[in-house]
Amino acid sequence: MAFxxxxxxxxxxxxxLTLMAPGIIGRxxxxxxxxxxxxxxxxGGLDIYGKPMANATQMAVDEINAAGGLNxxxxxxxxxxxxxxxxxxxxxxxxxxxGDKAHVVHAGITSASREAIRPTLGRFQSLYFYNTQYEGxxxxxxxxCTGSTPAQTVEKLVPYAMNKFGKxxxxxxxDYNYGQITAQWVKKYVTDNGGEVADTEFFPLDVTxxxxxxxxxxxxxxxxxxxALVGGAHISFYRQYAAAGMNxxxxxxxxxxxxxxxxxxxxxxxxxxxxxxxxYFQEVPGDNNAAFVKRFQEKFGADAPYxxxxxxxxxxxxxxxxxxxKKAGTADRMPVIEAxxxxxxxxxxxxDISLDPKTHHGVLxxxxxxxKDQTFNIVETHNAQPPSDTLLxxxxxxxxxxxxxxxxxxxxxxxxx
Amino acid sequence: MDLAIALALQxxxxxxxxxxxxxxxxxxFGMMRVINLAHGEFLMLGxxxxxxxxxxxxxxxxAMLVLAPLVVGLIGVLxxxxxxxxxxxxxxxxxxxxxxxxxxxxxxxxxxxxAQTETTISPPLGAISIGDYSSSAYExxxxxxxxxxxxxxxxxxxxTRLGLVARATMQSDDMASALxxxxxxxxxxxxxxxxxxxxxxxxxLAPVTGVLPSIGATYIAKAFITVIxxxxxxxxxxxxxxxxxxxxxxxxxxxxxxxxxxxxxxxAAIVLIRLMPTGITxxxxxxxx
Numbered sequence: 001m002a003f004x005x006x007x008x009x010x011x012x013x014x015x016x017l018t019l020m021a022p023g024i025i026g027r028x029x030x031x032x033x034x035x036x037x038x039x040x041x042x043x044g045g046l047d048i049y050g051k052p053m054a055n056a057t058q059m060a061v062d063e064i065n066a067a068g069g070l071n072x073x074x075x076x077x078x079x080x081x082x083x084x085x086x087x088x089x090x091x092x093x094x095x096x097x098x099g100d101k102a103h104v105v106h107a108g109i110t111s112a113s114r115e116a117i118r119p120t121l122g123r124f125q126s127l128y129f130y131n132t133q134y135e136g137x138x139x140x141x142x143x144x145c146t147g148s149t150p151a152q153t154v155e156k157l158v159p160y161a162m163n164k165f166g167k168x169x170x171x172x173x174x175d176y177n178y179g180q181i182t183a184q185w186v187k188k189y190v191t192d193n194g195g196e197v198a199d200t201e202f203f204p205l206d207v208t209x210x211x212x213x214x215x216x217x218x219x220x221x222x223x224x225x226x227x228a229l230v231g232g233a234h235i236s237f238y239r240q241y242a243a244a245g246m247n248x249x250x251x252x253x254x255x256x257x258x259x260x261x262x263x264x265x266x267x268x269x270x271x272x273x274x275x276x277x278x279x280y281f282q283e284v285p286g287d288n289n290a291a292f293v294k295r296f297q298e299k300f301g302a303d304a305p306y307x308x309x310x311x312x313x314x315x316x317x318x319x320x321x322x323x324x325x326k327k328a329g330t331a332d333r334m335p336v337i338e339a340x341x342x343x344x345x346x347x348x349x350x351x352d353i354s355l356d357p358k359t360h361h362g363v364l365x366x367x368x369x370x371x372k373d374q375t376f377n378i379v380e381t382h383n384a385q386p387p388s389d390t391l392l393x394x395x396x397x398x399x400x401x402x403x404x405x406x407x408x409x410x411x412x413x414x415x416x417x
Numbered sequence: 418m419d420l421a422i423a424l425a426l427q428x429x430x431x432x433x434x435x436x437x438x439x440x441x442x443x444x445x446f447g448m449m450r451v452i453n454l455a456h457g458e459f460l461m462l463g464x465x466x467x468x469x470x471x472x473x474x475x476x477x478x479x480a481m482l483v484l485a486p487l488v489v490g491l492i493g494v495l496x497x498x499x500x501x502x503x504x505x506x507x508x509x510x511x512x513x514x515x516x517x518x519x520x521x522x523x524x525x526x527x528x529x530x531x532a533q534t535e536t537t538i539s540p541p542l543g544a545i546s547i548g549d550y551s552s553s554a555y556e557x558x559x560x561x562x563x564x565x566x567x568x569x570x571x572x573x574x575x576x577t578r579l580g581l582v583a584r585a586t587m588q589s590d591d592m593a594s595a596l597x598x599x600x601x602x603x604x605x606x607x608x609x610x611x612x613x614x615x616x617x618x619x620x621x622l623a624p625v626t627g628v629l630p631s632i633g634a635t636y637i638a639k640a641f642i643t644v645i646x647x648x649x650x651x652x653x654x655x656x657x658x659x660x661x662x663x664x665x666x667x668x669x670x671x672x673x674x675x676x677x678x679x680x681x682x683x684x685a686a687i688v689l690i691r692l693m694p695t696g697i698t699x700x701x702x703x704x705x706x
Contacts, residue, residue: 043524045631047532084631175676203675206635208626209434211427211556212670212678218550219420233635235627243553243625245544260533265627267539303531374535 033076034069034331036061036318037096039107039117044084045205045232048260049109052311053131054079055300057106060318063295070325078102086116093117097124103331104321106131106314111178115405118143122403127333131317133259133278133309135181136387137407137414139359139394144340146317146355146362148279148309150185151389153255156366156382157277158189161253164275166223167195172213172237173228174256175202177408182228182255184411185389190226198222203234210237214244227254235265242270251275261306263371274371278309279364279385280350281376292349307349313362316348320355320362341397351383359394361387392416419548424671426547430556432663433563437622438636439643439655440566441615446644447651448587448607451501452508454515456640457633458522459612463489463619464628465526468536477538477624485620486613493612497605505604519633526630533629540624559621566614571652574706583607584706642686648696653705657697662686 038057041050061077069075078100082088089108096102097120105121106129108114114130118140121128128143136149162169169190173179179202187197198220201213217225229237238257241247253275257263263271282293292315297304305311323346324339325331345354351365366385369376393406393414406414442456453459463485470480496518504511542554574580585593586603594600626632643662647654665685670678693700 043527045629045634047527047631048629051532201674204679206638207675207679208635209431210675211430212424212667213675215420215423215427215550216671218423232627232629232632235629236625239540239625239627240553243540243544243555245546245551245553262627264535265533265629267537269539305531305533 032073034073034325035076035078035100035102037078037080037092037100037102037105037107039080039082039089039092039096039105040314041084041109041113042081046084046109048232049132049310050081050084052261052305052308053109053314054081055305056296056307056311056315057318059296059299060315060322062299064318064322070322070331071329073331082113086113089113089116090120093120093126094124097121097126102126103333104129104336106317106321108132109310110176111135112176114138115177115408118405119403125333127321127336129317129321131310131313133255133313135178135185135407136361136389137181137393138405139390139396140403140405141337141360141396141400142403144317144320144355144360145387145390146320147313148364148366149361149387149389150182150189150255151387152279152364152366152385153277154182154185155189155388156380156385157253157255157275157368158186158195159193160277160368160380161224161226161251161275162190162193162195165251165253167193168198168222169195169224169226170198170217170220170222170250171200171226171228173200173202174230174234175204176230179203179228179230181407181410186226186228188411188416203229203237205231206233208233208236210240213237214241214246217246217250218244222250225250225252227252228256229254230256231260235260235262238262238266238274239270242266247273258371258376259308259310261308263374263376264306268373271371271374275368276371276376277366277368279353279362279366280307280309280312281367281369281378282307283369283376283378284350284367285378286349286351288347288351289349312349316346316350316353319348320344320346320353354384356386356391358397359387359390360396361390363387389416419550423547423550423552424667426552426557427671428664428667430560431667432659433560434622435639435643435659435663436563436567436655437559437618439640439647439659440570440651441611441613441618442640443644443647443651443655444570444614445608445611447649447654448583448611449505449604450508451505451511451608452515453611454512454637455496455519455522455633456615457635457637458519459489459493459615459633460619460622460636461526461628461630461633462492462522463616463621464623464626464632465530465534465619465630466616467620467623468534468538468628469530471538472534472536477541481620481623482617485623486617489616489619490609490613492616494605494609496612497608501608502601502604519637523630523633530630536628538624553625555625559625562621566617567652567656570614571706574652579606639682642683646686646689646696648693648698648700650698650702650705653702654696654698657702658689661689661697 080092328335328339368380540555647658669681
């Protein structure tokens with residue numbers, strides 16, 4: 001049983017011993033339970049992503065337990081906070097796999113954290129779910145990636161934005177594997193659609209002064225700016241861009257703006273007109289989603305964060321796994337993997353989604369939206385989009401015995417032009 | 418030509434930005450030899466003061482120029498009384514204590530306000546155009562504030578009794594206290610002023626940066642490099658180091674991109690410290706403030 005500092009303080013101060021008691025009893029017969037380990041950054045720089053994900057994880061587990069559990073067994077949620085530190089990821093992944101003997105591990109936010117723990121969990125044969133949008137290319141029998149990939153979001157948003165704004169695109173991206181590879185995808189789709197890339201720039205995650213770049217953008221005179229910026233420091237870009245009056249003349253499109261709830265952290269004036277594409281927005285229509293948002297806000301109070309793709313994928317990732325456990329009749333690894341590969345599907349908050357057996361990625365609904373008054377208005381919907389980027393390189397049915405990350409060295413190395 | 422003017426303005430702003438984020442740290446380090454690892458969090462608290470108070474309807478100018486320095490200055494005085502005063506002369510212990518303090522501040526703000534706080538402020542004052550280029554008028558305002566702040570600190574140090582006593586304490590606290598100066602109070606006021614200037618900087622930067630509990634970490638490294646490169650003289654050192662490092666960073670960022678811009682800044686600082694271990698003012702402008 002692992003307590004991080006914050007859950008410990010919350011647990012003791014809010015509920016005191018009443019909450020502790022079932023925990024202690026629960027541990028005594030822990031063998032009757034299905035153990036689900038969650039490793040998400042709930043403190044440090046990545047907590048803007050990790051906290052909503054951890055909340056959604058908690059809610060998914062609570063709901064399954066309240067509905068009687070899976071095959072009559074309750075789920076025990078083992079929650080780790082790696083504090084935005086990669087070193088803790090490997091440590092906690094090892095602990096979850098060997099110490100807790102978790103039946104499934106839902107973990108990782110950045111691509112760097114995923115690549116730190118994926119080999120560990122593979123080695124210990126612990127089923128692994130990665131519920132974050134990422135650059136695509138993971139092909140691993142032991143790993144299921146339920147987040148969106150560039151073929152789902154970037155491919156849809158590029159033509160829409162180019163039609164609306166023009167064909168000359170200036171790309172700015174975060175300087176680590178996700179940003180680098182995503183920038184290559186953007187470039188590919190821009191070129192495929194007959195556009196041109198004026199320039200591409202990468203920013204270390206702690207850059208807060210974007211002045212020189214804004215001048216370069218003005219000199220290059222593009223029709224639009226594509227942002228794959230990540231994290232708290234990079235929010236400065238959108239503000240300084242608006243302060244220089246640029247948001248009025250050269251609009252921004254992005255598939256990263258919004259997952260950190262950036263649209264709430266800049267004013268309406270600064271953000272209006274930004275285009276984004278995700279497989280989920282809180283504004284997605286439908287009763288399923290309305291009920292989901294209501295339950296989330298009731299559970300986490302008036303201060304509940306805006307629900308974005310990351311939080312909802314975490315929720316749906318657990319629900320997909322739960323469907324497979326029910327179908328397999330057990331939480332053991334191989335039967336669950338086989339059940340997951342049987343084309344399992346779910347009517348979730350983001351609509352009807354399923355898992356693609358060839359790549360272990362989600363077949364997801366993609367929504368394009370425009371920001372107005374700190375709210376996303378959905379302008380286009382593309383249902384049941386396959387992970388066609390990863391499908392180019394990965395077929396786990398033909399060759400199940402692999403654990404490769406194909407886009408590790410960029411797209412050209414993976415044979416994609 | 419337009420580009421040259423726009424770029425020059427941008428580089429001056431980059432320099433002013435460095436001065437702004439470093440000055441509070443420089444005062445605390447230069448006067449008291451206390452390395453304040455919670456400096457980034459003082460900036461963050463200044464930003465939060467502005468975001469929270471404007472969310473409650475306070476005028477943004479009042480929040481930035483009055484509330485932010487006031488709130489963070491008071492927090493600084495409190496920190497000095499409760500923590501720092503027991504650790505003078507113990508450099509390593511202060512490092513550890515202020516690092517703990519920074520974690521405490523991040524944790525406290527996250528607990529009270531959550532991992533993110535919605536904001537409604539945007540940079541006041543609009544954009545100005547220079548031919549084909551446009552810049553933020555607010556950046557010009559920040560340059561002006563930075564210059565005014567440097568002049569103000571200089572005037573206080575040079576011409577007021579407080580400045581005289583502070584400089585005396587800085588040179589030799591034993592002698593100052595033998596002459597009847599309450600060095601205890603001088604330290605408290607200096608720390609409070611340093612914190613207040615950090616709060617002001619954080620508040621002024623709030624409309625052009627993201628304000629999050631963990632944002633302090635992105636400022637602390639650059640502030641430290643600037644202060645250490647500058648050396649013992651608070652104003653001359655911070656200004657000289659900011660001009661050098663900010664200039665290199667701005668030019669390289671424009672020519673090659675932000676990654677190499679950051680690399681160039683760090684490389685310049687390493688070379689500088691190797692050649693001048695006591696900083697720029699260890700060799701030049703030694704008698705300056």
